[in-house]
Amino acid sequence: MIKIANIYYDLLNLYGDTGNAKALAYHLRETGETVQLDNIPFREKINFSNYNVIFIGSGTENNLKLALEDILPYKSDILAYKQNGGFLIATGNSIELFGKSALAIFDYTVTYQEERIVRDVNVKTPLFDCNIIGFENHKGTIDRDEKIILDDNFILTYTIGPLLVRNPKLTDYIITKLLENTAFSPSKADYTFEEKAYETSLNTDLKNV
Amino acid sequence: MKRFLGTLIGKSVFLAEKLLHKNASSFPGKAVLAIFPDYLKKISYPPLVIMVTGSCGKGSTTRIIADALRENGMTVAHNLEGSNLLNGVASTVIKNISFSGRLKQDALVLETDERYLKLITRYITPHYLVINNITRDQPPRQGDFDIVFGEILKGIPESTHIIVNGDDPITKSFSLHKDNITYFGIDKYFASYENEPNDVRDVNYCPKCHAKLQYTYRHYGSVGDFKCPECDFARNTPDFCITSVNKDTNEITLNNSKITANELILFNLYNLAAAYAVLSLAGIAEDKIAQSLNAQHIQNKIYKEITKKDRKYIALNCKAENNATYNLAVIHTALDKSPKSIVLGLREISRRYTFFDLSWLYDINFELLNDDTLQKVVCAGPYRYDFAARITLAGIPKDKIIILDNLDHAGKVLDEQTSGTVYGILNFDYIEPFINSVNEIE
Numbered sequence: 022m023i024k025i026a027n028i029y030y031d032l033l034n035l036y037g038d039t040g041n042a043k044a045l046a047y048h049l050r051e052t053g054e055t056v057q058l059d060n061i062p063f064r065e066k067i068n069f070s071n072y073n074v075i076f077i078g079s080g081t082e083n084n085l086k087l088a089l090e091d092i093l094p095y096k097s098d099i100l101a102y103k104q105n106g107g108f109l110i111a112t113g114n115s116i117e118l119f120g121k122s123a124l125a126i127f128d129y130t131v132t133y134q135e136e137r138i139v140r141d142v143n144v145k146t147p148l149f150d151c152n153i154i155g156f157e158n159h160k161g162t163i164d165r166d167e168k169i170i171l172d173d174n175f176i177l178t179y180t181i182g183p184l185l186v187r188n189p190k191l192t193d194y195i196i197t198k199l200l201e202n203t204a205f206s207p208s209k210a211d212y213t214f215e216e217k218a219y220e221t222s223l224n225t226d227l228k229n230v
Numbered sequence: 231m232k233r234f235l236g237t238l239i240g241k242s243v244f245l246a247e248k249l250l251h252k253n254a255s256s257f258p259g260k261a262v263l264a265i266f267p268d269y270l271k272k273i274s275y276p277p278l279v280i281m282v283t284g285s286c287g288k289g290s291t292t293r294i295i296a297d298a299l300r301e302n303g304m305t306v307a308h309n310l311e312g313s314n315l316l317n318g319v320a321s322t323v324i325k326n327i328s329f330s331g332r333l334k335q336d337a338l339v340l341e342t343d344e345r346y347l348k349l350i351t352r353y354i355t356p357h358y359l360v361i362n363n364i365t366r367d368q369p370p371r372q373g374d375f376d377i378v379f380g381e382i383l384k385g386i387p388e389s390t391h392i393i394v395n396g397d398d399p400i401t402k403s404f405s406l407h408k409d410n411i412t413y414f415g416i417d418k419y420f421a422s423y424e425n426e427p428n429d430v431r432d433v434n435y436c437p438k439c440h441a442k443l444q445y446t447y448r449h450y451g452s453v454g455d456f457k458c459p460e461c462d463f464a465r466n467t468p469d470f471c472i473t474s475v476n477k478d479t480n481e482i483t484l485n486n487s488k489i490t491a492n493e494l495i496l497f498n499l500y501n502l503a504a505a506y507a508v509l510s511l512a513g514i515a516e517d518k519i520a521q522s523l524n525a526q527h528i529q530n531k532i533y534k535e536i537t538k539k540d541r542k543y544i545a546l547n548c549k550a551e552n553n554a555t556y557n558l559a560v561i562h563t564a565l566d567k568s569p570k571s572i573v574l575g576l577r578e579i580s581r582r583y584t585f586f587d588l589s590w591l592y593d594i595n596f597e598l599l600n601d602d603t604l605q606k607v608v609c610a611g612p613y614r615y616d617f618a619a620r621i622t623l624a625g626i627p628k629d630k631i632i633i634l635d636n637l638d639h640a641g642k643v644l645d646e647q648t649s650g651t652v653y654g655i656l657n658f659d660y661i662e663p664f665i666n667s668v669n670e671i672e
Contacts, residue, residue, distance in 0.1 A: 031431065034430055036590075039430060040591075040620075040623065047623050062434075062442075063435065158369055158373070158587070181589055182588075183588075215619050218615035222586050
């Protein structure tokens, strides 16, 4: 059984971030694996060690502040979870919670600009041979060059929303790693629609379709 | 003198456009403001100025208000839908102004863009400002609803009386900053529900003290009868409230009036309640308001129904990048428990920019549609696979999904491959192709 938690799901859900947990659970089930997906509300206790995958999404500035206050006491739990190979997928401005002036699990510093950063993303990744695509919409920036931070099984990116739907290769990468040591032989997940959508969005002439 | 010259230039541009058969409604305003930036400050405005802002329905509400005022004997200047930025407002003023610098109408009614409100109210102070709703809308442009709230707040002049949706904790929270407020709302009606686990809600926590809000019912998302368990923040009973909605006759009760609504999509009801509230505050008798708001006068934008070969085809007009409009269409469709098919599609995510951002599809509760009554789902247009992926994740079986490149000549597919009532839950740019396709069915 794979246990997935969508933490602060009722506070940090601004840009379709809930789609990620849905996509992972759906395709994991296709492989034959049993999945438990818990939507954990703000202020409810989070037992990090209970889970294989944790999702956290973007929020308004005010809601991110509320989440920060709540998540700070979990610092050692999160570090232990990371060391034990737990997956954490942070999308949008929730990555700011893990930086220097917050949980300090990563050493990046967040600064805020007057203008929001709003742009399409299309970047190389060391994980597989095609690019990761997506969309960014945030006010803060971090002092890191890479668009997607990978460390142990933590994946942090300003890319918002349904990252795993738009990048079936990334979903498959996570599923493969999650099922590495399972006893059963997993069936292949079906990403037909996601793959076609991925191809379509690389088509720059979309406006003229 | 500047005012006179500005008016002359603006009116000349209007005339030139007319001669050239051009219809760029914001251009005369743009031309005048480029030369005389303070032009709008020097005008004497009518004794009644009403503005309407918010994420959805401001155009419709503006039109309802303007029409009702006219029916009650007033002359009204109002901007055309979409000309709601500073230039568009300036054009409206120029079009209606006399050379002595007076707007001669009895009332000025303006639809105003939520981000531009603060620029417009720098020059024109409304007596009444209606704030319909603040929803997730055009995120690349707007950021988020908290930002929009802040921008609107900055644009409300001290003396302006605001009329807001009291069912929505976001608009209700203007009460934390302003005193001069009237609320409109809708009591529990047939489409309200108690809890829906798949809702993505804008607000779950009290804007005042951050305790979790409690609800007795919801109309959608975080809109409904809310109450903070820790402080005094609550919906309470709105001043102008729709207390009953008759599903069969379309008759609604609003305060002491009976009004027949054109259709019972929630945003239409809110637009009526908002218009009713501001008209009443402006001194129109309630029976006169009710008379003017009756359905025959209100142009229908959200809902169209066609019957072909004994099957109903319903077009529900939604706005891309705005989950609330889609969620209301989904809730409406899910209320029909007879066999049905769905058509989803859009041509352009936005007319303003070319960003590829479909994250809002995940804020739409397509899960509500996944039951045995659902026959087929047609996903059409350039984003057909994104729609297909989304509804698959809602649990809808893949064998119910039909993929179409676009909706051109899709009548045959709709007729032969789908069954039951067909609901087109469509972006506004796919309504026409859908209706054309349906009309091809013979």
